[in-house]
Amino acid sequence: MPDLSVFKTRRGLGPDVVSAISQIKNEPEWMLEQRLRAYDIFVNKEMPKWGADLSGINFDDIIYYHKPDVDEKRSWDDVPESVKTTFERLGIPQAEREFLAGVKAQYDSEVAYSSLHEELEEQGVIFLSTDEALRKYPHFFTEYFGKVIPAADNKFAALNSAVWSGGSFVYIPKGVTVKRPLQAYFRINAERMGQFERTLIIADEGSFAHYVEGCTAPVYTTNSLHSAVVEVIVKPGARFRYTTIQNWSNDVYNLVTKRARVEKNGVMEWIDGNLGSKVTMKYPSCYLVGEGAHGEVLSIAYAGKDQHQDTGAKMIHVAPNTTSTIVSKSVSAYGGRASYRGMVQVSPVAPNSSSHVECDALILDEKSASDTFPLMRIDESSAHIEHEATVSKIGEEKLFYLMSRGLTESEALSLIVSGFIEPIVKELPMEYSIELNRLIELEMEGSVG
Amino acid sequence: MKNVLLEIKGDNKIRVTEDSLFILHSPSGVNPEGGKFEFIFDTSGVTAKVISLFNAPTNGFYSLETISTHLVPDTSCDVKIKGVLGNKAESNYIGKIKITKDAIRTVSYLHDHVLVTGNGTKNHSQPILEIEANDVQASHGATTGRINEEDLFYLTSRGLSREEASSLIVMGFFEEIFDQITDAEILSDVKEGLTL
Numbered sequence: 001m002p003d004l005s006v007f008k009t010r011r012g013l014g015p016d017v018v019s020a021i022s023q024i025k026n027e028p029e030w031m032l033e034q035r036l037r038a039y040d041i042f043v044n045k046e047m048p049k050w051g052a053d054l055s056g057i058n059f060d061d062i063i064y065y066h067k068p069d070v071d072e073k074r075s076w077d078d079v080p081e082s083v084k085t086t087f088e089r090l091g092i093p094q095a096e097r098e099f100l101a102g103v104k105a106q107y108d109s110e111v112a113y114s115s116l117h118e119e120l121e122e123q124g125v126i127f128l129s130t131d132e133a134l135r136k137y138p139h140f141f142t143e144y145f146g147k148v149i150p151a152a153d154n155k156f157a158a159l160n161s162a163v164w165s166g167g168s169f170v171y172i173p174k175g176v177t178v179k180r181p182l183q184a185y186f187r188i189n190a191e192r193m194g195q196f197e198r199t200l201i202i203a204d205e206g207s208f209a210h211y212v213e214g215c216t217a218p219v220y221t222t223n224s225l226h227s228a229v230v231e232v233i234v235k236p237g238a239r240f241r242y243t244t245i246q247n248w249s250n251d252v253y254n255l256v257t258k259r260a261r262v263e264k265n266g267v268m269e270w271i272d273g274n275l276g277s278k279v280t281m282k283y284p285s286c287y288l289v290g291e292g293a294h295g296e297v298l299s300i301a302y303a304g305k306d307q308h309q310d311t312g313a314k315m316i317h318v319a320p321n322t323t324s325t326i327v328s329k330s331v332s333a334y335g336g337r338a339s340y341r342g343m344v345q346v347s348p349v350a351p352n353s354s355s356h357v358e359c360d361a362l363i364l365d366e367k368s369a370s371d372t373f374p375l376m377r378i379d380e381s382s383a384h385i386e387h388e389a390t391v392s393k394i395g396e397e398k399l400f401y402l403m404s405r406g407l408t409e410s411e412a413l414s415l416i417v418s419g420f421i422e423p424i425v426k427e428l429p430m431e432y433s434i435e436l437n438r439l440i441e442l443e444m445e446g447s448v449g
Numbered sequence: 450m451k452n453v454l455l456e457i458k459g460d461n462k463i464r465v466t467e468d469s470l471f472i473l474h475s476p477s478g479v480n481p482e483g484g485k486f487e488f489i490f491d492t493s494g495v496t497a498k499v500i501s502l503f504n505a506p507t508n509g510f511y512s513l514e515t516i517s518t519h520l521v522p523d524t525s526c527d528v529k530i531k532g533v534l535g536n537k538a539e540s541n542y543i544g545k546i547k548i549t550k551d552a553i554r555t556v557s558y559l560h561d562h563v564l565v566t567g568n569g570t571k572n573h574s575q576p577i578l579e580i581e582a583n584d585v586q587a588s589h590g591a592t593t594g595r596i597n598e599e600d601l602f603y604l605t606s607r608g609l610s611r612e613e614a615s616s617l618i619v620m621g622f623f624e625e626i627f628d629q630i631t632d633a634e635i636l637s638d639v640k641e642g643l644t645l
Contacts, residue, residue: 348569363583366550372578378563378593381534381570390588391580 012060018162021065025131038151038161045155052279052308057253062225064163126171127182130198133169148231148261156255160196160229167197178209181429199230203238214245230258234266241269245432248277256282264290271427272299274309275439285314288322295324298424303336304443312342317350326357329421333364339371346383354384361391362420414444452632457484464489465497473501476642483512490524499528500626504643505538514543517557525556533619536567545577546587553582559589564622
């Protein structure tokens with residue numbers, strides 16, 4: 001794989017690295033100040049004492065910024081051959097491009113390729129790399145950046161706020177419906193690379209859009225760190241769906257903070273598919289701040305050999321008549337551990353709220369494990385809250401039934417697992433559900449990609 | 450099944466050696482200090498039920514932690530906590546089911562249902578599962594809600610006052626658990642603690 005970086009910061013982190021990143025990007029003074037403040041917060045915050053084992057992360061051994069020698073291109077034909085090959089290995093057929101509205105492909109830390117379909121431009125939809133958007137539309141940043149997830153939220157949000165690079169900026173104007181999903185791809189390339197993309201999405205009143213992100217990384221033996229932050233603002237009456245299918249390689253620490261602020265009668269849906277990575281800690285959340293707001297998380301996690309998926313969701317009800325739904329399905333096999341960690345909080349100012357949480361776990365063999373750590377804090381008397389969780393293995397009779405019809409054991413297993421996750425997979429765009437099913441099949445055969 | 454009445458206080462470790470029904474109970478109806486109970490299953494073939502009922506009055510506080518620890522094959526446990534919260538009452542419940550690698554064919558359930566009749570209530574519930582064996586059946590469920598308006602309407606339309614109707618529904622809420630207690634003396638202690 002070519003290492004196209006012509007500029008990278010020194011190994012490790014310090015105020016000099018943070019300033020260098022801001023300088024390369026030619027950022028306004030206030031952004032540099034925010035980055036430096038976030039760096040101080042990062043240094044002073046402790047590592048979380050809960051969740052997965054993060055002791056393998058060596059912050060001094062990571063290169064925090066990495067610029068490829070390609071500038072943003074307008075059309076697919078202009079994209080350098082080496083970058084194109086990378087994407088071809090992801091298996092995206094040329095024909096698929098027609099279907100995609102606008103594609104931002106991130107190579108290492110920069111967005112290497114972007115194109116905005118005419119339709120989107122006409123509607124006034126903005127879909128750019130975060131770096132470019134900061135230059136062109138700074139007012140969105142001064143108003144919203146860091147307001148949903150402040151740097152002090154947690155150690156990794158602070159890290160991201162200090163060294164963020166790339167990611168997407170999306171603005172959907174009032175009343176606009178975007179029919180085709182907005183897509184983004186990115187990956188870690190170089191050894192010991194960190195990835196810190198920062199995404200900011202504003203769905204203005206009455207709008208509707210669907211954003212899809214899928215990322216892959218090649219196999220490297222040294223640990224990589226992916227610490228992203230995604231902030232979404234759903235304005236009154238708007239509806240936004242954010243889908244992620246992630247399949248990081250087995251040496252990546254994937255620690256992401258994703259949060260939406262949902263205003264009056266707004267709807268936010270997080271669809272989260274977690275495969276791969278050595279450790280994932282990710283809890284998409286919705287702060288339901290306006291009356292009638294609705295938040296939803298549909299999450300799948302697959303934990304294979306030596307993997308720990310510690311994922312879940314958080315729903316915070318702080319307005320009347322708000323509703324939330326969390327459906328989480330996890331599969332652990334070959335010694336993997338899948339943990340659901342979630343919170344539903346109803347504050348005293350959120351009367352007539354309701355929440356439904358369902359977590360189901362399949363443990364496929366004696367070596368694997370599963371946990372659930374749900375927390376319900378219901379501080380209001382008219383709330384209606386339901387939570388259920390089950391853990392089981394695949395019944396012998398089910399396997400026998402399928403094998404007696406001629407399927408091999410792994411074919412039977414993969415069929416049953418596909419059926420288990422089907423309620424969530426059917427919400428994905430077709431090409432993702434196909435890829436996801438294929439990935440599950442590969443995992444069942446024991447041949448991890 | 451042997452009925453065992455235990456008062457909710459302190460940190461208790463109880464080895465389950467024979468089929469038993471454990472009733473966790475606060476004689477005064479509330480217990481601000483709370484109590485913790487770990488039920489240890491290290492004898493194959495045992496079944497246990499753990500129940501706890503509370504009816505927290507105005508400003509009442511109820512706190513409980515239960516842990517079902519399954520260490521050997523073929524044990525089963527069913528934990529059921531049911532409570533009612535009056536005005537400004539608070540409850541805190543942590544219920545853990547822990548199944549270790551060797552505890553295959555464990556069957557372990559946990560249910561926590563809170564009925565809210567007052568206002569200004571707080572209810573914190575944490576049902577936890579830590580499962581390291583796959584040939585098991587484990588699940589938990591938790592609900593919080595007010596009395597169904599339709600149920601109230603049905604009863605008040607038959608001439609009962611709202612208070613009478615609420616009382617009746619609360620009695621019904623606890624009734625399914627009363628039916629499981631076979632020791633008459635324990636049952637009467639439990640009913641007394643609930644001040645129904």
